[in-house]
Amino acid sequence: MASGMAGLRxxxxxxxxxxxxxxxxxxxxxxxxxxxxxxxxxxDGACHREEMAVAHDGGITRLFFSWSYDKYRKIYRMVSCDxxxxxxxxxxxxxxxxTDTVVIDxxxxxxxxxxxxxxPIFRRLASTKTSExxxxxxxxxxxxxxxxxxxxxRAVHTRKPAATAESGAG
Numbered sequence: 001m002a003s004g005m006a007g008l009r010x011x012x013x014x015x016x017x018x019x020x021x022x023x024x025x026x027x028x029x030x031x032x033x034x035x036x037x038x039x040x041x042x043x044d045g046a047c048h049r050e051e052m053a054v055a056h057d058g059g060i061t062r063l064f065f066s067w068s069y070d071k072y073r074k075i076y077r078m079v080s081c082d083x084x085x086x087x088x089x090x091x092x093x094x095x096x097x098x099t100d101t102v103v104i105d106x107x108x109x110x111x112x113x114x115x116x117x118x119x120p121i122f123r124r125l126a127s128t129k130t131s132e133x134x135x136x137x138x139x140x141x142x143x144x145x146x147x148x149x150x151x152x153x154r155a156v157h158t159r160k161p162a163a164t165a166e167s168g169a170g
Contacts, residue, residue, distance in 0.1 A: 004069045005045055007095060008076070008102065010129040011067070012048055014038045015157040021056065022152050031055045034155065042066070054153075059084075078104055078125070087113055091125060100129040107146040115143075122146050133159035 002009070015037050020028035033055040042049050047068040054061050063082040070077060078091045089111045093104030105124035106112050112120035124140040136156050140149035 004071060005047065005067075008048065008067055008069070009045075010100075010132075010135055011039050011050075011127070011157075012041055014160040016160055017052075018156045018158075019054070020154045022150070022154075028154060033060060036160070037157070076102055076104055085113055087111065089113070089123070091123065102127050105142075105146060107142075119143065120145070124149050 017034045017037055019031045019034050021031050023029045031054070034052040037050055037052045039048055039050040041047075047066055049064065049066045051062070051064045054063060061082050061084045063080055065078055065080045067076065067078045069075075075092050075094060079088060080091070081088045089106050090109040091104040091106045091111075092108055093102060095102045103124065103126045105122060107122050110120075112122045115121055122142040122145065124142065124146075125137060126140070127135060127137045129135045134157060136154065138151055139153040141152050142149050
């Protein structure tokens with residue numbers, strides 16, 4: 001497996017997205033957004049960036065994500081921010097040994113959002129390369145400091161077909 005940012009290159013590109021939220025019945029329910037996204041390398045590949053809109057509870061939240069790799073601490077980091085809370089969350093983690101899944105969370109950084117009572121809602125992201133042309137993100141939440149995680153959001157990414165010279169001809 002590639003190390004550093006090379007290990008995350010599978011995420012770069014243009015993607016069709018099928019997104020689901022976890023229902024109260026424990027079943028995934030499809031949500032209309034995001035339905036596509038683009039993940040671009042930034043700073044000569046030192047990091048990459050993504051912007052997307054997510055539909056939830058009758059509203060839409062816009063977010064950005066930026067991934068990097070700390071070569072000194074040997075840890076992946078992702079920062080994210082949204083237009084609903086404006087919180088700059090920082091998540092850290094690593095690839096699970098022997099897998100194509102990178103797992104990051106905000107427990108160590110302490111940048112969790114807060115509920116109405118002021119209690120932290122920690123988040124974890126597991127991003128798994130499922131083929132050369134697909135990957136799946138699953139977002140989890142924890143209400144007990146990271147002891148237990150509940151899945152809340154899933155995004156299955158399928159690479160968009162490359163445009164051909166003929167498709168642009170008129």
